[in-house]
Amino acid sequence: MIHDLSPLVSPHLGVWPGDTVAEREVLAEVAEGNNYTLSTLRGTVHLGTHIDAPSHVLAEGAAIHEVPLDAYIGPCQVLHLDVGHGQVITPDDLPGPIVADRVLLGTGTFPDPNDWNTDFASCGAELIDFLAAAGVVLVGIDTPSVDLFHSKPLPSHHAAFGHGMAVLEGLVLSGVPDGVYELVALPLKLDGFDASPVRAILRTTP
Ligand SMILES: [Zn+2]
Incomplete structure (x- = not known):
């Protein structure tokens, strides 16, 4: 079974204030008598579900085409947390032990990808340090x-x-549901970019 973790990419999808929304420019259409349909995508690379490259925040950080891919495929734990809007998540908020080296945190504080809210919960450095000490390679x-x-x-x-x-x-x-799955969420090989949108999925291992 596959769980699709990516929202629909459309002009309605919320982006960070000031960033570029998704747009589809149609260059040719079969319905208009052309022998093919052809379109151009424009939008931020932080569109919907996306992977940040280190270069997003570090001048000397790796760009998205340079990141090693191992972290983006493999065993992955989903944990839903009982946290409030605007809350910084600490290790004490984790509902149980970390049992996989990839961890996805469900906060429920950004409920509608098409309706941007700014008071979402998020990680703190203390939590990241805790996860790293537990061997986590992707958060x-x-x-x-x-x-x-x-x-x-x-x-x-x-x-x-x-x-x-x-x-x-x-x-x-x-x-x-909370549990352990296989994650697949590969970034596009975009030369020099600071992020990539991804189609993120979780598979239940047969
Ligand atoms: Zn980010």
């Missing part, structure tokens, strides 16, 4: 960022990249 969250909306120092991004941990944001985890 994912069902909000637009592993840091709070108004954060300028972006401590969780820096902590994660400092540990060599991959960051997956903008997940849709509603309806996905």
Whole structure:
């Protein structure tokens, strides 16, 4: 069974204020008498479910085409948390032990990808350090960022990249029960970019 963790990419999909919404420019259409349909996609690389590259926050950080891919495929634990809007998640908020080296956090504080809210919960550096010590190589969250909306120092991004941990944001985890799955969420090989949208899925191992 496959759980699809990516929201629909459309002009309605919310993006960070000031960032570029998704647009489809149709260049040719079979319905208009052309022998093919052809369109151009325009939008931020932080569109919906996406992977941040270290270069998103670090001048000397790896760009998305340079990140090792191992973190984006493999055993992955889903944990839904009982946290409030605007809350910084700490290790004490985890409902149980970490049992896989990829972790997806469900906060329920960014419920509608088409209706952007700024008061989502997010990680703190303490949580990232805790996960790294538990051997976690990828952290994912069902909000637009592993840091709070108004954060300028972006401590969780820096902590994660400092540990060599991959960051997956903008997940849709509603309806996905807690448990261990196989994650597949590969970034596009975009030369020099700071992120990539991904179709993130969880598979139950047969
Ligand atoms: Zn980010």
